[in-house]
Amino acid sequence: MHPSSRVELCLALLLTLPSTAALAQTSPSASAQLDELSVVAEPTLGRGGGALTVLNTAQATAEIQRTAGAVAIVPDTAYKNRPAQTLKDVLDFVPGVIVQPRFGSDARLSIRGSGLSRNYGNRGINVFQDGIPINTSDGLVDFFEIDPTAYRYVEVFKGANALRFGGNALGGAINLVTPTGRDVFPFDARVDAGAFGYVKSQAATGGVSGPLDYFITLSGERFDGFREHSNGESVRGSANVGYQFSPQAETRFYINANTVNQRIPGEVDRRTALTNPRAANPEWVRQDQQRNVDSVRLANKTTLRFDETTVDFGFFTVQRHVDHPIYQYLDYTVQDYGGFVRATDDRIIGGFRNRLVAGVNIDNGTIDYRQFVNLTGARKGALTFSTLDYSENVTAYLENSFYVLPNVALVGGGLFMHATRDRKDRFLSDGNQSGRNTYDIAKPRVGLLWNVDPTWQVYGNISGSAEAPTFDANSFGSVATSNLRAQTATTYEIGTRGVRPDFTWDLSLYRSEIRNELQCLTTSIFSPCSIVNADRTVHQGVEAGFGIAFLKSLFTFEDRIWLNAAYTYNEFFFDQDPRYGNNTLPGVPTHYLRAEMLYRHPNGFYVGPNVEWSPQPYFADNANSLTVPSYALLNFRIGYDTGRDWSGYVEARNLLDRRYISSVAIAGVANLTSEIFNAGTGRAVYGGLRYRW
Template structure:
């Protein structure tokens, strides 16, 4: 890998050191930031609503870059109860993200959740999303809904994650640079460079972000390189109309895939990889079965969207949105080379009514139309090279959604929220490889669903806001999951459906204490379960008969003293198969694999008027099963991370050096797993103790 020497990066990080005697940033937080509810509005509900009056479990995250490396979404989302994000430390596959168990089956990308960035959907009509075009260094705000989102967004059972690029400063142009370097020891380093520029002038506002990331990875064959560009431009056409354009491009020339390990290897040599994943320069003299096949991926992805909003009177707004996406992927997996050429796009028409008084408090209605076209080819492959074509298939997915969302005032403290959505998702596969021995596997699958929801919220006081909701949700299999072991689409695989019940409390006591509490039950039918057939190191899917999800989510944030805050997020998950029997046995009554019964993330943060900021973070997870039979477990763990930073003002600029120590006590644990993996290779280890240094510089 061509890499800028780390010592040059570290030298750049020390540029700000002589400035430590300059004027400090004396701003100190005097309120609780994380779970503060009063006065906060969100738009993730497709309307503008107060966070404390929502009949859902919802969270808002800001201060995203503070002291963080901004390499992975877990740096922010671990703060949200109910959200499980497992860092695979594998940039070819990305993190494993789930909300209330939805999405846990994913072995790459994201399933079962709706991901939105700057108003443009990152989730495709088949329900899958890729996150490599999200950079936390550019994000200003993240909104999360936990629980059924199908009545709002369709093919999403678990919830919504909405990311908004940071707003530009109120000047014509302000540049900002952020440099980061770190390592895992033994000549394994990573570095990231972020350049941001933005400003405002008249009705124009814009922000542009460019980043470059390189890593050797902490495991053998886990190096990666990525360049990302993102820009958002908004323009106020007149007093009633505004236009916003978003452009995003990501280039990943390589992301090696170290794959998963057996329990014995993960314990003894967590930084190793199996022979079959290794490349030519890493291959041992006598490799195991299959030789060395250099697994990983190369990809390019571009996306652009445009949104037009017009206010029609004092209470009416019409929004029109259109977007397009292209993705090129080359992905060698064991004995197969996958080549994918994707084109996708869509449009949304949305009407919003926000009256100032009356029984009706808000109304949103609209139409979503999305289309996805994948040209997929698969070739036989081994350690000697690429062989004959095995699959040549055109896959088309078209999604149509009609939705309405309303909020009604039943009194000064009582509100009811109703939502309903109709979805029709059509999958079509056209087999372009038809021979005498390989018949035509073309086919069509159509999934239709109506998703209603009703919620009730009661505001007793700012300290006590209670709510309850009931709703239906669904998620279709993705094109990857529908692909049958024999080609074409699996005609037996059905969409997963659920009935969801939730009650909760949330509130703030002055500016010193905020809390959230949610209790939920989900009855799931035809749950999508991953399996790997005997002798095939590849993922396929089947439906479980039914399963029951029961859980409790708690979030707390307290101002202990001026500048000193304590926050915590706890999640209890009791997920079991109610009825599930297949050719491997009867798993009824077993725990759903891949979900820890208990999870906790806590943070103690201190900010001093001198500009000094520090935090101590604890992440703890209970052990959990990794297979349907409940015979293999991933052990629980507890990890402590330390952060320290200093913000100073120089003549005409501001500097913010920072450092982080991850896994401070050098614990050995697995941060992610592969559910039901063939050959008992379930485990994806986490690195031991590792350090990073960084500095942010911007004009003022």
């Protein structure tokens, strides 16, 4: 479908959605947005009706616009024509989202400063796959098991706007949505290869047989890594099977299995990161530090429709074994399980439209944890620590949108969170560190959504969030760590989003006032971090994205040059802290820009440069005594994709081979000898081929 036809289709669809401002800026760039609209024209590729349990991209785009706050949808067309190894490749053009690679498939992800100090095990974001939690039950989440090539689209709910899923974290929620057999090609295969020994292959299939549909995907990946001692490999597979009992009832079963093996190069001092960026930390090499994960996830989701009411419910269980030699040899097994129920009621009450969403999430689990001396070469020594950890989490949430005018909704609601962290110490020679903490927190939400016309919206909200400490914070070994408080926040937000045939925009301004922010401060190479509560902190900023077709009809009537940009302004600081005063919170750039100028031809050809720019240094420690230098990277890509049959791309990154720091493990106080920096990847070229029929 030609771009102009897609825009016409978009506007026609908008007019059929009187309850929303419809397809606004739901993708990270205008050109990607146009690609996603092809799903509207071909939602099922001619093989039966759509699924009830899973929305297609166009339906999800319309649904997410009912949120009175900053949200985004990234369709697979925005990232599958590139070497999608980490979530940075998926989300880097979503304003407000900062993804900082560490090594291999690992990265630190922060939305609005969530989990700002974490350099391992992300916190402060609820991550879902098909609406079902991926986080461990104590709140941590790793991205090793996420395969970007497996998903149809990715939903981003920034901050407290994740209430739709019962999300309670400062950063909000990310929902990774896999295709169903009703919206895939019978065969889809690809291979990607490039710099530093990177090779990845993936194949998928799906189909429909009467009321039954299925989707299966499998990928394998290996890489030597840019830095020494950062090689890795993985095999990831996902499948789902759906059965439609009637046009109003459907159930779907999911299975996801992964095996991931990754060596860890370790952080180095700033000088080493900038002058010898491929070097690993010698101590990490001596210990042969690694992270090896084997996991299986089973889940079910059932959707029932009763006139104006839709009910979704389901269950999940995750079995995960982590073999993790680092400063000590960690060996643990995670068993998580839970369920959810959510009801959506959309009806006319007294002549006014009313939309109610309410639900309950249960997420419980155990961690059978053992820690040993790590002898040279990742060999287990004597047992040093052993616990059985149990987490219990129940979240109840409600959000009601009452349309005082056909195009203006008043929003009210909130959530209640009950969380328990219970530890049984099984290694008593260093004292009994058993303990139990319970957290009960309620947070409200009010807002307004104004559909100014069928193509743009204005919104605002005041919302609360709450996060219980994770088990690595609740050591129960001292008063300081066993009495950690839950992190809470109140966020104020206003914004607007919209779409025109040749212009799209997405703008939000927010301020989060946080109590007891959980900080993970690097103390030495022999400990991952020391976790403390900061007293009062403030996170505020601007998230701005736009796309504009500024040159048109260069060679044909329908070709375009698009300028797409995503800008994030982060102002995070202590608020009269007894130790740090009003210092800037470290870890992320104050300004961050991703921009691309891309020529697109209606025959599927595209070409253009893009940049990643952090224009000023940012701090590496709370004391604001050491900075991470600014950087600018020039990239370029060229490719061909008609949406079916053969497609391919070549992408060059960091063309000027700039030396820069991609992430920092923040400290309370740092100096030039502090080993807290990860070097960014040097010049790299990748290419890929894909075939669909």
